[in-house]
Ligand SMILES: O=P(O)(O)OC[C@H]1O[C@H](OP(=O)(O)OP(=O)(O)O)[C@H](O)[C@@H]1O
């Protein structure tokens with residue numbers, strides 16, 4: 001089981017916990033120290049890639065979420081020899097886009113992909129650093145459905161179990177730390 005993999009334990013040891021950031025009451029889990037340690041960062045990319053290869057047969061596209069999904073998605077896509085496609089927050093992508101709106105704690109936001117970036121029927125795996133309420137990942141799943149892609153799994157390094165983000169998602173969630 002990958003959660004017990006020493007490469008994941010090494011990641012766990014580097015996660016920085018910051019109280020009351022960015023707001024009072026939030027315990028922020030910062031993965032940036034992992035990127036300062038090439039051996040641990042590489043180990044994480046290897047574990048993610050091995051699991052996706054084993055569990056998401058036929059994956060054709062790794063979809064990374066703006067912005068911290070961009071830290072891990074491209075490395076995994078390179079390992080697997082498949083495409084990387086970014087989901088961006090609104091107004092950042094040129095040309096024709098597909099957008100979906102999603103709810104935040106206060107108000108709404110939207111995210112987008114370039115219309116020609118994913119073909120109907122393509123098998124995709126969505127990657128982000130962390131699943132909290134699940135609103136961001138749900139919006140990405142909705143975008144994939146709008147593009148008629150087939151979502152094989154949602155992969156995050158950290159899942160905040162107490163927020164039940166998984167309940168918003170109808171696809172398998174693969175996570176490593178909580
Ligand atoms: O499950 P949710 O409640 O939607 O929260 C999880 C999202 O929040 C964070 O991103 P953030 O919006 O802070 O943007 P960033 O990656 O650009 O820092 C995190 O990287 C996830 O994308």
Ligand SMILES: Nc1ncnc2[nH]cnc12
Pocket residue numbers: 026027028029030130132
């Ligand atoms: N607790 C948390 N730590 C890091 N990123 C987050 N995004 C949403 N909640 C977060």
